[in-house]
Amino acid sequence: MNGYLESIIKSFDIKLYHKNILLWYDAEKRDLPWRKTTDIYKIWISEVMLQQTQVAKVTAYYSAFLKVFPTVKHLAEAHLDDVLKIWEGLGYYARARNLYNAAQFIVKNKKGDIPATFAELLEIPGIGEYTAAAIASIASNEPRAVVDGNVTRVICRLFKIEESTHLAATRREISDTARQILFKDRAGDYNQAVMELGATLCTPQKPKCLLCPVEKQCSAYQNTENPARLPMKQKAKKVPHHDVAVGILWDEGHIFIAKREMGGVLGGMWDFPGFRFEKKDTPQKVLERELKNTYNFDAEAAEFIMEINHAYSHFKMTFHVFHCLYKNGEPPLNAAVDWNWARPAELKFYPFAAANKKIIQKLENEFVHANNRQ
Numbered sequence: 160m161n162g163y164l165e166s167i168i169k170s171f172d173i174k175l176y177h178k179n180i181l182l183w184y185d186a187e188k189r190d191l192p193w194r195k196t197t198d199i200y201k202i203w204i205s206e207v208m209l210q211q212t213q214v215a216k217v218t219a220y221y222s223a224f225l226k227v228f229p230t231v232k233h234l235a236e237a238h239l240d241d242v243l244k245i246w247e248g249l250g251y252y253a254r255a256r257n258l259y260n261a262a263q264f265i266v267k268n269k270k271g272d273i274p275a276t277f278a279e280l281l282e283i284p285g286i287g288e289y290t291a292a293a294i295a296s297i298a299s300n301e302p303r304a305v306v307d308g309n310v311t312r313v314i315c316r317l318f319k320i321e322e323s324t325h326l327a328a329t330r331r332e333i334s335d336t337a338r339q340i341l342f343k344d345r346a347g348d349y350n351q352a353v354m355e356l357g358a359t360l361c362t363p364q365k366p367k368c369l370l371c372p373v374e375k376q377c378s379a380y381q382n383t384e385n386p387a388r389l390p391m392k393q394k395a396k397k398v399p400h401h402d403v404a405v406g407i408l409w410d411e412g413h414i415f416i417a418k419r420e421m422g423g424v425l426g427g428m429w430d431f432p433g434f435r436f437e438k439k440d441t442p443q444k445v446l447e448r449e450l451k452n453t454y455n456f457d458a459e460a461a462e463f464i465m466e467i468n469h470a471y472s473h474f475k476m477t478f479h480v481f482h483c484l485y486k487n488g489e490p491p492l493n494a495a496v497d498w499n500w501a502r503p504a505e506l507k508f509y510p511f512a513a514a515n516k517k518i519i520q521k522l523e524n525e526f527v528h529a530n531n532r533q
């Protein structure tokens with residue numbers, strides 16, 4: 160830890176900090192469903208859903224998920240497609256796949272008992288340090304500091320850490336600091352209090368410092384004009400953009416869909432055939448060529464349907480969607496993990512990534528029109 164940070168932590172009144180942040184949390188914390196339970200399974204589900212996702216979005220998914228999979232056993236015995244279907248729209252689908260694999264591991268190797276300690280949780284495939292620390296501290300009050308984006312922001316401002324959080328050394332300092340200022344007697348509540356502060360008052364833009372319970376101890380607030388300039392990040396890189404030709408391939412009222420490989424952000428989700436292309440190509444040409452190359456289909460890209468812009472975490476895509484008419488051909492066995500021909504009304508039973516939702520909606524709306532194509 161650098162000398163500046165060490166000296167600022169030494170002079171930090173940690174007792175006052177703990178008292179103020181916990182008094183504030185006890186009085187002001189939001190009424191969230193996962194805060195009303197001590198069930199470790201439910202705490203685990205909420206922690207995984209909350210990663211990189213807004214609370215407002217998680218609330219509805221949390222209840223729906225627990226209704227269908229109320230215990231780890233229900234989750235382990237489910238079909239992965241059904242888990243991904245419930246997760247549909249929440250994004251970062253690797254989280255759902257990891258949850259599912261972990262549930263199967265727990266049922267097989269731990270008789271369905273989810274361990275409550277950090278060390279044991281880490282032994283479960285798919286549970287990383289962040290999730291293990293969150294579950295162990297919240298469910299069994301184990302003194303483990305949790306560091307997510309909200310905690311990082313609060314710590315950078317409290318201690319006026321001005322080095323870029325893109326540097327591993329800065330991230331280590333933030334983790335060390337989080338450990339040093341953890342309130343061990345109520346580790347779970349304390350972790351949630353810091354995350355709550357970051358989510359509600361110490362927000363990325365326009366932090367509400369006048370309402371903050373620890374503003375008198377906040378170095379950024381006391382010593383800089385604008386705490387919002389912290390944490391320091393590198394200049395955002397230009398986000399890459401890709402064009403994708405998407406084929407809604409029809410054969411006798413059915414649409415061809417394929418399942419993605421398990422790895423990657425969207426692994427295990429279903430998709431319409433889609434192919435990236437460069438500006439020198441047209442989406443129609445690409446669709447006809449790649450439907451043949453990938454799936455051995457002879458088809459005609461017949462009619463433009465819509466264009467959709469979608470932003471992922473590290474890139475953006477424009478989908479150029481076309482109705483395509485099947486002529487002949489059978490996909491080779493290795494063309495996809497799985498595929499199917501589905502009626503438009505059946506598409507809603509498959510887990511699709513968010514970008515496809517608008518297409519499915521449009522296809523459902525045009526169902527009568529679609530029937531005329533048969």
Ligand code: SF4
Nearest residue numbers: 361368371374377386
């Ligand atoms: S005073 Fe402002 S910048 Fe500092 S922790 Fe509170 S809300 Fe964040």
